[in-house]
Amino acid sequence: MGETTVYIIRHGECDGNRDKRIRGCVDFPLNENGVKQARALAARLKGAGISAVVSSPLARALETARILGEAVGAEPVVKEGFRNICFGEWENRLQSDIMREFPEAWRTWTTRPEELRVAGAESLFDVRERSLRELENTVAEYEGRTIALVSHxxxxxxxxxxxxxxxxxxxxxxxxxxxxxxxxxHTPARGFTLRALNITEHLKNLKIADDFDSM
Structure with a gap:
Protein backbone atom coordinates (compact mmCIF):
# COMPACT_ATOMS: atom_id res chain seq x y z
CA MET A 1 0.00 0.00 0.00
CA GLY A 2 1.02 3.67 -0.33
CA GLU A 3 2.86 5.86 2.10
CA THR A 4 0.88 7.55 4.88
CA THR A 5 1.99 11.04 5.90
CA VAL A 6 1.12 12.43 9.33
CA TYR A 7 1.57 16.09 10.22
CA ILE A 8 2.27 15.96 13.96
CA ILE A 9 1.03 19.21 15.53
CA ARG A 10 1.25 20.60 19.03
CA HIS A 11 -1.73 22.77 19.98
CA GLY A 12 -1.54 26.55 20.10
CA GLU A 13 -0.78 28.46 23.28
CA CYS A 14 -3.13 28.43 26.27
CA ASP A 15 -2.89 30.31 29.56
CA GLY A 16 -1.40 27.21 31.16
CA ASN A 17 1.59 27.55 28.84
CA ARG A 18 1.93 31.27 29.43
CA ASP A 19 1.63 30.95 33.21
CA LYS A 20 3.96 27.92 33.40
CA ARG A 21 1.40 25.57 34.88
CA ILE A 22 1.52 21.79 34.72
CA ARG A 23 -1.40 21.26 32.43
CA GLY A 24 -2.03 17.55 32.04
CA CYS A 25 -5.73 16.96 31.40
CA VAL A 26 -6.90 20.36 32.68
CA ASP A 27 -9.05 21.65 29.82
CA PHE A 28 -7.46 25.00 29.00
CA PRO A 29 -8.83 26.71 25.86
CA LEU A 30 -6.55 28.56 23.46
CA ASN A 31 -5.75 32.09 24.50
CA GLU A 32 -5.64 35.02 22.04
CA ASN A 33 -2.06 34.30 21.02
CA GLY A 34 -2.88 30.62 20.66
CA VAL A 35 -5.71 31.38 18.24
CA LYS A 36 -3.33 33.51 16.18
CA GLN A 37 -0.80 30.67 16.19
CA ALA A 38 -3.43 28.18 15.08
CA ARG A 39 -4.52 30.45 12.24
CA ALA A 40 -0.91 30.86 11.11
CA LEU A 41 -0.49 27.09 11.22
CA ALA A 42 -3.64 26.60 9.17
CA ALA A 43 -2.46 29.07 6.55
CA ARG A 44 0.88 27.27 6.37
CA LEU A 45 -0.64 23.82 5.91
CA LYS A 46 -3.64 24.72 3.76
CA GLY A 47 -1.93 23.42 0.64
CA ALA A 48 -0.26 20.38 2.21
CA GLY A 49 -2.83 17.90 0.89
CA ILE A 50 -4.26 17.06 4.31
CA SER A 51 -7.51 15.12 3.90
CA ALA A 52 -8.28 14.28 7.55
CA VAL A 53 -7.61 15.84 10.95
CA VAL A 54 -7.55 13.86 14.19
CA SER A 55 -7.28 15.43 17.62
CA SER A 56 -7.04 15.06 21.34
CA PRO A 57 -10.41 15.83 22.98
CA LEU A 58 -8.96 18.63 25.12
CA ALA A 59 -10.07 22.13 24.13
CA ARG A 60 -6.67 23.61 23.31
CA ALA A 61 -5.96 20.80 20.84
CA LEU A 62 -9.48 20.53 19.45
CA GLU A 63 -9.71 24.30 18.84
CA THR A 64 -6.39 24.15 16.99
CA ALA A 65 -7.68 21.17 14.99
CA ARG A 66 -10.93 22.97 14.10
CA ILE A 67 -9.08 26.04 12.81
CA LEU A 68 -6.86 23.78 10.71
CA GLY A 69 -9.85 21.71 9.63
CA GLU A 70 -11.64 24.79 8.31
CA ALA A 71 -8.61 25.57 6.15
CA VAL A 72 -8.26 22.07 4.69
CA GLY A 73 -11.95 21.16 4.53
CA ALA A 74 -11.94 18.39 7.13
CA GLU A 75 -14.00 18.11 10.33
CA PRO A 76 -11.71 16.99 13.18
CA VAL A 77 -12.14 13.46 14.50
CA VAL A 78 -11.57 13.15 18.26
CA LYS A 79 -9.46 10.20 19.42
CA GLU A 80 -9.17 9.58 23.16
CA GLY A 81 -5.80 7.89 22.78
CA PHE A 82 -4.27 11.27 21.90
CA ARG A 83 -5.46 12.97 25.13
CA ASN A 84 -2.63 14.58 27.10
CA ILE A 85 -0.88 12.80 29.94
CA CYS A 86 -2.86 12.65 33.19
CA PHE A 87 -0.58 14.25 35.75
CA GLY A 88 -2.51 13.51 38.92
CA GLU A 89 -2.09 15.78 41.93
CA TRP A 90 0.35 18.07 40.10
CA GLU A 91 -2.17 19.18 37.49
CA ASN A 92 -2.88 22.92 37.27
CA ARG A 93 -0.10 23.66 39.76
CA LEU A 94 2.49 26.34 39.03
CA GLN A 95 5.92 24.97 38.21
CA SER A 96 7.44 27.26 40.82
CA ASP A 97 5.23 25.72 43.53
CA ILE A 98 6.16 22.17 42.51
CA MET A 99 9.85 23.05 42.46
CA ARG A 100 9.57 24.38 46.01
CA GLU A 101 7.35 21.62 47.48
CA PHE A 102 8.82 18.61 45.68
CA PRO A 103 12.44 19.47 44.84
CA GLU A 104 13.64 15.87 44.41
CA ALA A 105 10.69 14.89 42.24
CA TRP A 106 11.15 18.03 40.16
CA ARG A 107 14.83 17.16 39.69
CA THR A 108 13.75 13.74 38.45
CA TRP A 109 11.36 15.39 35.99
CA THR A 110 14.07 17.65 34.58
CA THR A 111 16.70 14.91 34.32
CA ARG A 112 15.07 11.44 34.25
CA PRO A 113 11.34 12.07 33.62
CA GLU A 114 10.68 8.47 32.57
CA GLU A 115 11.33 7.51 36.21
CA LEU A 116 8.98 10.09 37.71
CA ARG A 117 5.95 8.83 39.61
CA VAL A 118 3.28 11.25 40.86
CA ALA A 119 0.15 10.22 42.78
CA GLY A 120 -2.76 9.68 40.41
CA ALA A 121 -0.64 10.28 37.31
CA GLU A 122 0.27 8.24 34.26
CA SER A 123 3.92 7.50 33.66
CA LEU A 124 5.55 8.48 30.38
CA PHE A 125 5.67 4.77 29.55
CA ASP A 126 1.89 4.56 30.03
CA VAL A 127 1.47 7.47 27.62
CA ARG A 128 3.96 6.00 25.16
CA GLU A 129 2.04 2.72 25.02
CA ARG A 130 -1.47 4.14 24.59
CA SER A 131 -0.47 6.90 22.15
CA LEU A 132 1.53 4.55 19.93
CA ARG A 133 -1.41 2.14 19.83
CA GLU A 134 -3.72 4.98 18.79
CA LEU A 135 -1.20 6.18 16.20
CA GLU A 136 -0.87 2.71 14.67
CA ASN A 137 -4.65 2.35 14.53
CA THR A 138 -4.99 5.79 12.95
CA VAL A 139 -2.36 5.10 10.29
CA ALA A 140 -4.13 1.85 9.43
CA GLU A 141 -7.45 3.70 9.18
CA TYR A 142 -6.07 6.40 6.87
CA GLU A 143 -3.48 4.33 5.04
CA GLY A 144 -2.06 6.01 1.95
CA ARG A 145 -3.41 9.45 2.85
CA THR A 146 -2.01 12.67 4.31
CA ILE A 147 -3.50 13.54 7.68
CA ALA A 148 -2.93 15.90 10.60
CA LEU A 149 -2.73 14.86 14.24
CA VAL A 150 -3.17 17.61 16.86
CA SER A 151 -2.15 16.77 20.41
CA HIS A 152 0.10 17.77 23.31
CA HIS A 186 4.74 5.35 7.45
CA THR A 187 4.92 2.45 5.05
CA PRO A 188 4.17 -1.20 5.87
CA ALA A 189 7.68 -2.17 4.77
CA ARG A 190 9.68 0.47 6.64
CA GLY A 191 7.41 1.48 9.49
CA PHE A 192 7.70 5.05 10.79
CA THR A 193 10.18 7.67 9.57
CA LEU A 194 10.50 11.13 11.14
CA ARG A 195 11.06 13.60 8.31
CA ALA A 196 10.89 16.89 10.21
CA LEU A 197 10.15 18.24 13.69
CA ASN A 198 9.42 21.60 15.36
CA ILE A 199 8.82 23.62 12.23
CA THR A 200 7.99 27.16 13.37
CA GLU A 201 8.55 29.40 10.33
CA HIS A 202 4.86 30.31 10.29
CA LEU A 203 5.15 31.65 13.85
CA LYS A 204 7.99 34.12 13.24
CA ASN A 205 5.77 37.14 13.99
CA LEU A 206 4.13 35.59 17.07
CA LYS A 207 5.27 34.95 20.61
CA ILE A 208 6.16 31.38 21.58
CA ALA A 209 5.83 30.60 25.30
CA ASP A 210 9.04 29.44 26.97
CA ASP A 211 7.57 26.52 28.90
CA PHE A 212 10.28 23.97 28.21
CA ASP A 213 10.35 22.59 31.75
CA SER A 214 6.56 22.24 32.15
CA MET A 215 3.98 19.65 31.19
Missing part, protein backbone atom coordinates in the same frame (compact mmCIF):
# COMPACT_ATOMS: atom_id res chain seq x y z
CA UNK A 153 3.83 17.91 23.91
CA UNK A 154 3.81 15.39 26.75
CA UNK A 155 1.99 12.93 24.48
CA UNK A 156 3.71 13.62 21.17
CA UNK A 157 7.23 13.15 22.51
CA UNK A 158 6.74 9.68 24.04
CA UNK A 159 4.59 8.69 21.04
CA UNK A 160 7.36 9.62 18.61
CA UNK A 161 9.92 7.84 20.76
CA UNK A 162 7.79 4.71 20.61
CA UNK A 163 7.23 4.99 16.86
CA UNK A 164 10.95 5.43 16.22
CA UNK A 165 12.19 2.92 18.79
CA UNK A 166 14.08 5.52 20.83
CA UNK A 167 15.26 3.98 24.10
CA UNK A 168 14.96 5.79 27.45
CA UNK A 169 15.81 8.45 28.35
CA UNK A 170 13.80 9.79 25.41
CA UNK A 171 11.65 12.67 26.64
CA UNK A 172 14.16 15.52 26.56
CA UNK A 173 15.67 14.37 23.27
CA UNK A 174 12.73 15.83 21.34
CA UNK A 175 11.31 19.36 21.35
CA UNK A 176 8.08 20.82 20.00
CA UNK A 177 6.85 24.40 20.52
CA UNK A 178 3.21 25.49 20.66
CA UNK A 179 1.62 25.37 17.18
CA UNK A 180 4.78 23.86 15.70
CA UNK A 181 4.57 20.78 13.53
CA UNK A 182 6.59 17.84 12.35
CA UNK A 183 6.19 15.30 9.56
CA UNK A 184 6.04 11.56 10.15
CA UNK A 185 5.67 9.02 7.36
Missing amino acids: RALIKPMLAGALGVAPPFFWRLHLDNAAYGVLS
Whole structure:
Protein backbone atom coordinates (compact mmCIF):
# COMPACT_ATOMS: atom_id res chain seq x y z
CA MET A 1 0.00 0.00 0.00
CA GLY A 2 1.02 3.67 -0.33
CA GLU A 3 2.86 5.86 2.10
CA THR A 4 0.88 7.55 4.88
CA THR A 5 1.99 11.04 5.90
CA VAL A 6 1.12 12.43 9.33
CA TYR A 7 1.57 16.09 10.22
CA ILE A 8 2.27 15.96 13.96
CA ILE A 9 1.03 19.21 15.53
CA ARG A 10 1.25 20.60 19.03
CA HIS A 11 -1.73 22.77 19.98
CA GLY A 12 -1.54 26.55 20.10
CA GLU A 13 -0.78 28.46 23.28
CA CYS A 14 -3.13 28.43 26.27
CA ASP A 15 -2.89 30.31 29.56
CA GLY A 16 -1.40 27.21 31.16
CA ASN A 17 1.59 27.55 28.84
CA ARG A 18 1.93 31.27 29.43
CA ASP A 19 1.63 30.95 33.21
CA LYS A 20 3.96 27.92 33.40
CA ARG A 21 1.40 25.57 34.88
CA ILE A 22 1.52 21.79 34.72
CA ARG A 23 -1.40 21.26 32.43
CA GLY A 24 -2.03 17.55 32.04
CA CYS A 25 -5.73 16.96 31.40
CA VAL A 26 -6.90 20.36 32.68
CA ASP A 27 -9.05 21.65 29.82
CA PHE A 28 -7.46 25.00 29.00
CA PRO A 29 -8.83 26.71 25.86
CA LEU A 30 -6.55 28.56 23.46
CA ASN A 31 -5.75 32.09 24.50
CA GLU A 32 -5.64 35.02 22.04
CA ASN A 33 -2.06 34.30 21.02
CA GLY A 34 -2.88 30.62 20.66
CA VAL A 35 -5.71 31.38 18.24
CA LYS A 36 -3.33 33.51 16.18
CA GLN A 37 -0.80 30.67 16.19
CA ALA A 38 -3.43 28.18 15.08
CA ARG A 39 -4.52 30.45 12.24
CA ALA A 40 -0.91 30.86 11.11
CA LEU A 41 -0.49 27.09 11.22
CA ALA A 42 -3.64 26.60 9.17
CA ALA A 43 -2.46 29.07 6.55
CA ARG A 44 0.88 27.27 6.37
CA LEU A 45 -0.64 23.82 5.91
CA LYS A 46 -3.64 24.72 3.76
CA GLY A 47 -1.93 23.42 0.64
CA ALA A 48 -0.26 20.38 2.21
CA GLY A 49 -2.83 17.90 0.89
CA ILE A 50 -4.26 17.06 4.31
CA SER A 51 -7.51 15.12 3.90
CA ALA A 52 -8.28 14.28 7.55
CA VAL A 53 -7.61 15.84 10.95
CA VAL A 54 -7.55 13.86 14.19
CA SER A 55 -7.28 15.43 17.62
CA SER A 56 -7.04 15.06 21.34
CA PRO A 57 -10.41 15.83 22.98
CA LEU A 58 -8.96 18.63 25.12
CA ALA A 59 -10.07 22.13 24.13
CA ARG A 60 -6.67 23.61 23.31
CA ALA A 61 -5.96 20.80 20.84
CA LEU A 62 -9.48 20.53 19.45
CA GLU A 63 -9.71 24.30 18.84
CA THR A 64 -6.39 24.15 16.99
CA ALA A 65 -7.68 21.17 14.99
CA ARG A 66 -10.93 22.97 14.10
CA ILE A 67 -9.08 26.04 12.81
CA LEU A 68 -6.86 23.78 10.71
CA GLY A 69 -9.85 21.71 9.63
CA GLU A 70 -11.64 24.79 8.31
CA ALA A 71 -8.61 25.57 6.15
CA VAL A 72 -8.26 22.07 4.69
CA GLY A 73 -11.95 21.16 4.53
CA ALA A 74 -11.94 18.39 7.13
CA GLU A 75 -14.00 18.11 10.33
CA PRO A 76 -11.71 16.99 13.18
CA VAL A 77 -12.14 13.46 14.50
CA VAL A 78 -11.57 13.15 18.26
CA LYS A 79 -9.46 10.20 19.42
CA GLU A 80 -9.17 9.58 23.16
CA GLY A 81 -5.80 7.89 22.78
CA PHE A 82 -4.27 11.27 21.90
CA ARG A 83 -5.46 12.97 25.13
CA ASN A 84 -2.63 14.58 27.10
CA ILE A 85 -0.88 12.80 29.94
CA CYS A 86 -2.86 12.65 33.19
CA PHE A 87 -0.58 14.25 35.75
CA GLY A 88 -2.51 13.51 38.92
CA GLU A 89 -2.09 15.78 41.93
CA TRP A 90 0.35 18.07 40.10
CA GLU A 91 -2.17 19.18 37.49
CA ASN A 92 -2.88 22.92 37.27
CA ARG A 93 -0.10 23.66 39.76
CA LEU A 94 2.49 26.34 39.03
CA GLN A 95 5.92 24.97 38.21
CA SER A 96 7.44 27.26 40.82
CA ASP A 97 5.23 25.72 43.53
CA ILE A 98 6.16 22.17 42.51
CA MET A 99 9.85 23.05 42.46
CA ARG A 100 9.57 24.38 46.01
CA GLU A 101 7.35 21.62 47.48
CA PHE A 102 8.82 18.61 45.68
CA PRO A 103 12.44 19.47 44.84
CA GLU A 104 13.64 15.87 44.41
CA ALA A 105 10.69 14.89 42.24
CA TRP A 106 11.15 18.03 40.16
CA ARG A 107 14.83 17.16 39.69
CA THR A 108 13.75 13.74 38.45
CA TRP A 109 11.36 15.39 35.99
CA THR A 110 14.07 17.65 34.58
CA THR A 111 16.70 14.91 34.32
CA ARG A 112 15.07 11.44 34.25
CA PRO A 113 11.34 12.07 33.62
CA GLU A 114 10.68 8.47 32.57
CA GLU A 115 11.33 7.51 36.21
CA LEU A 116 8.98 10.09 37.71
CA ARG A 117 5.95 8.83 39.61
CA VAL A 118 3.28 11.25 40.86
CA ALA A 119 0.15 10.22 42.78
CA GLY A 120 -2.76 9.68 40.41
CA ALA A 121 -0.64 10.28 37.31
CA GLU A 122 0.27 8.24 34.26
CA SER A 123 3.92 7.50 33.66
CA LEU A 124 5.55 8.48 30.38
CA PHE A 125 5.67 4.77 29.55
CA ASP A 126 1.89 4.56 30.03
CA VAL A 127 1.47 7.47 27.62
CA ARG A 128 3.96 6.00 25.16
CA GLU A 129 2.04 2.72 25.02
CA ARG A 130 -1.47 4.14 24.59
CA SER A 131 -0.47 6.90 22.15
CA LEU A 132 1.53 4.55 19.93
CA ARG A 133 -1.41 2.14 19.83
CA GLU A 134 -3.72 4.98 18.79
CA LEU A 135 -1.20 6.18 16.20
CA GLU A 136 -0.87 2.71 14.67
CA ASN A 137 -4.65 2.35 14.53
CA THR A 138 -4.99 5.79 12.95
CA VAL A 139 -2.36 5.10 10.29
CA ALA A 140 -4.13 1.85 9.43
CA GLU A 141 -7.45 3.70 9.18
CA TYR A 142 -6.07 6.40 6.87
CA GLU A 143 -3.48 4.33 5.04
CA GLY A 144 -2.06 6.01 1.95
CA ARG A 145 -3.41 9.45 2.85
CA THR A 146 -2.01 12.67 4.31
CA ILE A 147 -3.50 13.54 7.68
CA ALA A 148 -2.93 15.90 10.60
CA LEU A 149 -2.73 14.86 14.24
CA VAL A 150 -3.17 17.61 16.86
CA SER A 151 -2.15 16.77 20.41
CA HIS A 152 0.10 17.77 23.31
CA ARG A 153 3.83 17.91 23.91
CA ALA A 154 3.81 15.39 26.75
CA LEU A 155 1.99 12.93 24.48
CA ILE A 156 3.71 13.62 21.17
CA LYS A 157 7.23 13.15 22.51
CA PRO A 158 6.74 9.68 24.04
CA MET A 159 4.59 8.69 21.04
CA LEU A 160 7.36 9.62 18.61
CA ALA A 161 9.92 7.84 20.76
CA GLY A 162 7.79 4.71 20.61
CA ALA A 163 7.23 4.99 16.86
CA LEU A 164 10.95 5.43 16.22
CA GLY A 165 12.19 2.92 18.79
CA VAL A 166 14.08 5.52 20.83
CA ALA A 167 15.26 3.98 24.10
CA PRO A 168 14.96 5.79 27.45
CA PRO A 169 15.81 8.45 28.35
CA PHE A 170 13.80 9.79 25.41
CA PHE A 171 11.65 12.67 26.64
CA TRP A 172 14.16 15.52 26.56
CA ARG A 173 15.67 14.37 23.27
CA LEU A 174 12.73 15.83 21.34
CA HIS A 175 11.31 19.36 21.35
CA LEU A 176 8.08 20.82 20.00
CA ASP A 177 6.85 24.40 20.52
CA ASN A 178 3.21 25.49 20.66
CA ALA A 179 1.62 25.37 17.18
CA ALA A 180 4.78 23.86 15.70
CA TYR A 181 4.57 20.78 13.53
CA GLY A 182 6.59 17.84 12.35
CA VAL A 183 6.19 15.30 9.56
CA LEU A 184 6.04 11.56 10.15
CA SER A 185 5.67 9.02 7.36
CA HIS A 186 4.74 5.35 7.45
CA THR A 187 4.92 2.45 5.05
CA PRO A 188 4.17 -1.20 5.87
CA ALA A 189 7.68 -2.17 4.77
CA ARG A 190 9.68 0.47 6.64
CA GLY A 191 7.41 1.48 9.49
CA PHE A 192 7.70 5.05 10.79
CA THR A 193 10.18 7.67 9.57
CA LEU A 194 10.50 11.13 11.14
CA ARG A 195 11.06 13.60 8.31
CA ALA A 196 10.89 16.89 10.21
CA LEU A 197 10.15 18.24 13.69
CA ASN A 198 9.42 21.60 15.36
CA ILE A 199 8.82 23.62 12.23
CA THR A 200 7.99 27.16 13.37
CA GLU A 201 8.55 29.40 10.33
CA HIS A 202 4.86 30.31 10.29
CA LEU A 203 5.15 31.65 13.85
CA LYS A 204 7.99 34.12 13.24
CA ASN A 205 5.77 37.14 13.99
CA LEU A 206 4.13 35.59 17.07
CA LYS A 207 5.27 34.95 20.61
CA ILE A 208 6.16 31.38 21.58
CA ALA A 209 5.83 30.60 25.30
CA ASP A 210 9.04 29.44 26.97
CA ASP A 211 7.57 26.52 28.90
CA PHE A 212 10.28 23.97 28.21
CA ASP A 213 10.35 22.59 31.75
CA SER A 214 6.56 22.24 32.15
CA MET A 215 3.98 19.65 31.19
